[in-house]
Amino acid sequence: MFNKETEYAFRAMVYIQSRNYAGHRPGIEETVKAIDAPHFYTAKILQRMVRLGFLQSVKGKGGGFYFDADRPDLPLKDIVMAIEGDRSFCGCVFGLKHCDEQNPCPLHHQFVEIREGIDRMISTQTIQTLAQKYVKDENMDDLLPRSG
Amino acid sequence: MFNKETEYAFRAMVYIQSRNYAGHRPGIEETVKAIDAPHFYTAKILQRMVRLGFLQSVKGKGGGFYFDADRPDLPLKDIVMAIEGDRSFCGCVFGLKHCDEQNPCPLHHQFVEIREGIDRMISTQTIQTLAQKYVKDENMDDLLPRSG
DNA sequence: TTATAAAAATACCAAAAGGTCTTTTAGTCT
DNA sequence: AGACTAAAAGACCTTTTGGTATTTTTATAA
Numbered sequence: 125m126f127n128k129e130t131e132y133a134f135r136a137m138v139y140i141q142s143r144n145y146a147g148h149r150p151g152i153e154e155t156v157k158a159i160d161a162p163h164f165y166t167a168k169i170l171q172r173m174v175r176l177g178f179l180q181s182v183k184g185k186g187g188g189f190y191f192d193a194d195r196p197d198l199p200l201k202d203i204v205m206a207i208e209g210d211r212s213f214c215g216c217v218f219g220l221k222h223c224d225e226q227n228p229c230p231l232h233h234q235f236v237e238i239r240e241g242i243d244r245m246i247s248t249q250t251i252q253t254l255a256q257k258y259v260k261d262e263n264m265d266d267l268l269p270r271s272g
Numbered sequence: 273m274f275n276k277e278t279e280y281a282f283r284a285m286v287y288i289q290s291r292n293y294a295g296h297r298p299g300i301e302e303t304v305k306a307i308d309a310p311h312f313y314t315a316k317i318l319q320r321m322v323r324l325g326f327l328q329s330v331k332g333k334g335g336g337f338y339f340d341a342d343r344p345d346l347p348l349k350d351i352v353m354a355i356e357g358d359r360s361f362c363g364c365v366f367g368l369k370h371c372d373e374q375n376p377c378p379l380h381h382q383f384v385e386i387r388e389g390i391d392r393m394i395s396t397q398t399i400q401t402l403a404q405k406y407v408k409d410e411n412m413d414d415l416l417p418r419s420g
Numbered sequence: 421t422t423a424t425a426a427a428a429a430t431a432c433c434a435a436a437a438g439g440t441c442t443t444t445t446a447g448t449c450t
Numbered sequence: 451a452g453a454c455t456a457a458a459a460g461a462c463c464t465t466t467t468g469g470t471a472t473t474t475t476t477a478t479a480a
Contacts, residue, residue, distance in 0.1 A: 125360070125363070125365050125383075126365065127467075127468090128367075128467075128468060128469095129467075129468075131365075131366065131367040134365075134366055135366060135367070135368075138378075151425090151426060151427080152426080152427075153426090162468080162469055162470080163469090163470085164469070164470055164471070165468065165469050165470080167427080167428085168428095168429095168469090170427090171427075171428060171429080174427085174428090175428095181426090181427060181428090182426085182427080182477070182478090183425085183426055183427045183428080183475080183476050183477050183478085184424085184425060184426055184427080184476060184477030184478045184479085185423095185424060185425045185426070185477070185478045185479055185480095186425080186426085186477090186478065186479075187425070187426045187427065187476095187477070187478080188426075188427085189427090212273070215273070217273050217274065217279075217282075218279065218282055218283060219276075219279040219283070220283075230286075230397070230401070230402040230405040230406060231393065231397060231402070234389075234393045234397070235273075235393065237389060238386055238389045238390055238393065241382075241385060241386045241389065242386055245379065245382045245383065245386065249378070249379060249382070253378070254378040254379070257378040258378060275437075275438090276437075276438060276439095277437080277438080299455090299456060299457080300456085300457075301456090310438080310439055310440080311439095311440085312439070312440055312441070313438065313439050313440080315457080315458085316439090316458095316459090318457090319457075319458060319459080322457085322458090323458095329456090329457060329458090330447070330448090330456085330457085331445080331446050331447040331448085331455080331456055331457045331458080332446065332447025332448045332449085332454085332455055332456060332457080333447070333448045333449055333450095333453095333454065333455045333456070334447090334448065334449075334455080334456085335446095335447065335448080335455070335456050335457065336456080336457085337457090
């Protein structure tokens with residue numbers, strides 16, 4: 125569905141927010157260990173998130189990543205757009221030039237529903253709503269990946 | 273949604289089938305021109321489709337690609353599975369290990385609907401149904417790509 | 421105020437996706 | 451049979467994605 129970079133960004137940020145709720149401010153080391161993602165790659169991704177203003181960080185001893193509680197919740201869509209643009213939930217399945225409501229490709233009508241479903245999902249859900257669910261649900265088996 | 277290879281396979285095969293309906297058997301030259309796709313890349317893709325038995329071809333003078341009318345219709349899902357596997361409509365959005373009905377990730381329930389929608393679409397639609405729509409609809413503006 | 425811990429920056433590396441070009445093989449039409 | 455045509459095969463190339471390792475900067479705690 126989404127690419128690795130987006131996936132790691134989701135998981136890392138949900139973990140960070142959930143630790144923030146518990147009064148902690150995890151660093152990279154702790155974060156990648158918790159979500160079992162590649163260390164330096166994830167660091168790079170989080171750096172970008174900080175630069176984009178999606179996430180805050182403090183350097184030095186006792187530092188780490190955190191979300192500013194005063195700022196509005198961060199929708200998944202913002203992250204997806206920043207990392208991979210709109211191509212995962214936009215455009216024609218056929219890759220056609222002029223495919224739209226007036227001039228639909230054979231798959232157009234079936235696909236608009238799917239597309240809207242994806243858009244709705246990532247617009248509605250935020251890192252914060254997910255982190256809250258994650259904290260509540262003891263069954264969730266951490267944020268461990270598929271094959272690890 | 274799907275990758276380039278899948279996209280070119282869809283478009284090329286729909287074009288070929290629609291020409292077949294009109295009693296013609298296009299070669300790659302004609303095909304890539306019609307759908308405006310990269311010549312050799314598309315050739316390679318169609319070769320693979322032939323090897324997989326999805327499509328037939330004849331070499332030599334007057335040769336080209338065609339679908340055996342006796343064989344059953346070819347669902348898009350067969351093509352997608354052969355080219356990119358199930359990852360576009362399967363697996364956890366978060367990339368989580370143990371995400372399923374019993375042990376869902378926070379996005380699981382919203383996502384199963386989307387996933388099922390995609391699966392339904394590519395299971396139902398075939399190259400043949402699309403080619404028929406394509407032939408009928410004069411508005412369809414050929415099978416030209418987005419940016420070409 | 422200095423040692424240290426942590427993020428930021430930078431440079432590289434590997435694999436996969438996307439794409440091109442040339443040669444070979446196998447038909448078919450004359 | 452032979453010329454020609456078109457698909458098949460295979461060798462490359464480029465870009466993007468995914469990932470690693472090292473160095474630099476900066477904040478803070480002692």
